[in-house]
Amino acid sequence: MPPSKSSKQKTQWKEIAHEAQALRDQSLADVGTTVQLPLQLPANVINIPEIVLSEANIRITSLSPQQLVALISNGRLSAQEVVQAFLERAVTAQKLTNCLTELLPQRAISQAIELDNHFSRSSVPVGPLHGLPISVKSHIGIAHRPLASGYCALFHSHARPVSDALVVQILTRAGAIVHARTAEPQSMMQLECASNIYGVTTNPYSHIALSSGGSSGGEGALIALHGSVLGIGSDVGGSIRVPAAACGIYGLKPTSFRVPTTGWSSTPPGADPIVTVLGPMGVNLEVLELFMRVVVAAESWKVEPALIPLPWRAVSIEPTAEKPLRLGIIWQDEVVHPHPPVQRVLREFADKVSGLSHVEVVNFPVYKHDEAWAIVSSLYFTDGGDADIAVMAESGEPLLPLTKWIMKENPGVKKLSRSELEYWLEEREEFRLEYSQHWNKTGRWNEASGSWENTVDAIICPVAPGVATRHNTAKYWTYTAVWNLLDYPALTFPAGRADKNIDVRDNRKRFLSGLDKENWQLYNPEVFHDMPVGLQIIGRRFEDEKIIAILKFLENSI
Incomplete structure (x- = not known):
């Protein structure tokens, strides 16, 4: 007797998870690096990349986002060598914390080559993020890639987007290179990061006992390990801020309707009683501000009508005795x-x-x-x-x-x-x-x-x-x-x-x-x-x- 529909359903999620993990593992293999971790890992693995990666990789991936953009924009580093370094470091971060759903080496390297060719012709960067590798929480659409929102069934049933989410398009036009997609939990409604598709994402400061936070926990762990310096998370109850705090990085939950959400696998803009927002996570405060400047300057309210047409404003804090x-x-x-x-x-x-x-x-x-x-x-x-x-x-x-x-x-x-x-x-x-x-x-x-x-x-x-x-x-x-x-x-x-x-x-x-x-x-x-x-x-x-x-x-x- 053939198995019933219900019995097939009971195991279908396992098959989907196996397929998703195989896809992720292949993307890591495509980076073309062999990272050998120590046989005995300490509880705190935050410094392990400094031990196992090359000096050249450590030198590049330890730079701040501002330094990276400056060095690529004046020709002292190529976008291709920078993105390759961050791909390799992201492989290491994945092995240490299980923070990725996939890497995008072909796309990232191809874009880096285009940016380098542009710079060699013109000596002018394409924008304020020229050559900067960035990571993206996986429910934010990337052209032709799966959108699962932490659910096994959606890995197959969701139609793959034909284009990047609007916020990704904006950052890409400014010169950013998406090199990594990061883990998120089942339902997206956890302040931790565990799913039946990819398993549990752990904290690099305590990779056995403690969580990386959630729901943007993959971003938190990856950025803490410098597998990325800037990422996009989402937040409806703490999902940017909790993993940022847990992993020792910065994270901003913006006011709603300032960052576009068109192209993600979530509720339509303006349709949810508690609005989910997209926002930046990064290694320092300045890169969060840079993200917001770039995104708001795109005037996406002309594309996504729910957005507030509010330009980014200059604010100076200079307290006085009269106005502390x-x-x-x-x-x-x-x-x-x-x-x-x-x-x-x-x-x-x-x-x-x-x-x-x-x-x-x-x-x-x-x-x-x-x-x-x-x-x-x-x-x-x-x-x-x-x-x-x-x-x-x-x-x-x-x-x-x-x-x-x-x-x-x-x-x-x-x-x-x-x-x-x-x-x-x-x-x-x-x-x-x-x-x-x-x-x-x-x-x-x-x-x-x-x-x-x-x-x-x-x-x-x-x-x-x-x-x-x-x-x-x-x-x-x-x-x-x-x-x-x-x-x-x-x-x-x-x-x-x-x-x-x-x-x-x-x-x-x-x-x-x-x-x-x-x-x-x-x-x-x-x-x-x-x-x-x-x-x-x-x-x-x-x-x-x-x-x-x-x-x-x-x-x-x-």
Whole structure:
């Protein structure tokens, strides 16, 4: 008797995964390098590429994005040798952390040759990203390549795009070379990075025990290992910022409708109640700003009507005694208290910046983070997760633990009637209004001008209640998701390292909530020792330029 349709479905996902991994492995082989890793790897593999790669490769891949563009643009390096170096380093990163879905060596080298030929003819770079290798999260369309969004069934059933996503086209016209596509989790709704197609992406600072974060976890791990210096991630609840913090790099969640999303495998622009945004992840702050300048300068609102026609603005931060820079600190959100490394690093950062001339550091009162999660979680899956579960059923793939948690075990997820959807949309707008008023009250009302003055310029707060998580434990999103609900720009930056000798685990007896107790039980100073600690700076809507300028000022001053 032939196997039934249901029994075929139970194994179909395994066959798809095998095919996808074979495609990825072939793309690595096509790079033409043989990287031999040590037989015994340490837990922290962040420096392994410096041991196994050639001196020439290390020299190139250790350069900043600005140095790379400058050297290629003046002919001192060729785009071809640079992209080859990053392809080889990406192979190493994949072997260490499982961060890739595929490399694109033929495409990348071909484009590099075109750029070198152009430069040899004209001695002029094609744009501000001339020859810079970049990586792309895999649900962002690349011409003729699979789009799976972490699901086995979509690896086959999604029609392959005939052209690159709009944001990729913009960066390519500016001279960037896409050389790598990075791993993403099942459902795209995890703050870790695990799928049935490619497996688990690990953290280069602890490649066995800890996660790289998610959902842009492949980007986080690859960039941390310098297999890329600039990548494109996406964020609907922390998916750029959490992996950036976990892997010790920078990541920006922009205000929505500033970066085009046409050509990705996600919801249409403007159609989701909590808007997913694309944004940059990189090795330094300057490359994030460069990304935004290039993308916004393309005036994509003429192509993608949902975008806001707002040019990138020059912002200068020059605080004075009369107009100081005011930073509000959220120490904890009154639901889950951060782990000791996060508490300490935030306190140290606040102490440093408060010592600067004309910089004021004040406490920013928390505003209803528990209510924020109730709203945002109710708007993530307005069909109760039915569409996602149906996609998984097509190939018979099982729900992974964090997919099951967000869809099945989260009380906010339920199929909404029209009236229920309208209710939660009203709650979203009311929360946004209330929060704006809450922020205003950090300043004073000027009767003469009829406006609020001397309000906090930006908020500094934790990215998560801990550093990189143990696998399958990233279940508290609100430190990041509240800013998605409000649609405020949020920028993650590396601020320190965990230290088991300082960040001891005290014997807490009282907790803010059941979630707080659950999170506290996850903390182990030995496990998290020397892990990166990231913080985030938040501005009001469309203050993307301002938070970048503030962080640039602070980093240059402390």
